[in-house]
């Protein structure tokens with residue numbers, strides 16, 4: 001795939017921004033702390049599933065102090081519907097306590113500090129920095145990783161490579177919302193199994209070769225295999241008759 005130019009990248013973000021001028025995270029949160037919790041709970045879970053659980057949880061525990069007071073067991077009762085809930089409950093209580101002990105009860109704003117919180121990695125830190133504190137970070141999740149590679153915007157073997165590639169190619173004025181545009185694009189159009197290229201606003205700019213141009217496009221017919229060549233019949237061993245003749249001679 002040829003390297004994408006910054007000019008093409010600019011056109012891509014112009015179009016994505018036209019389609020959704022003020023993109024928002026689809027996770028429910030009330031403040032920076034509840035955002036940290038929501039993102040930590042969303043690993044390998046859907047935003048819809050997390051929102052169902054956090055809607056009631058955040059009514060009673062929307063600060064680190066209230067969450068720590070709730071305790072691991074009671075928190076578990078609220079988030080049991082979310083995958084890996086036991087480990088997540090442990091992390092949420094521990095990160096609440098750390099925010100109280102080390103950061104005066106306020107969610108830290110730098111990646112370095114955020115990554116010291118239990119259960120918070122680079123991706124979660126980037127989401128919090130971007131959504132809660134307005135910093136132009138790119139949090140590479142499964143959708144952004146796929147879109148970055150497929151389109152040729154920022155090919156990379158791992159999330160960090162894609163993140164750094166996107167930071168290089170995305171024009172500054174689009175950086176703030178870029179990760180939301182890419183997530184929404186990946187979630188609703190450039191889907192994992194079957195990208196909906198026939199309704200994609202950047203189809204002419206995308207470098208993906210195997211575009212799906214129609215919703216009901218039949219699968220390409222299986223290639224006909226060439227008929228097997230007939231193998232030539234084995235030649236009879238020239239030596240056998242002679243052998244028999246020799247035997248007959250010997251017998252006579």
Ligand code: SF4
Pocket residue numbers: 150151189190191195196197200201202203204206207208211212
């Ligand atoms: S054209 Fe297809 S592969 Fe390219 S970004 Fe759009 S949906 Fe994804």
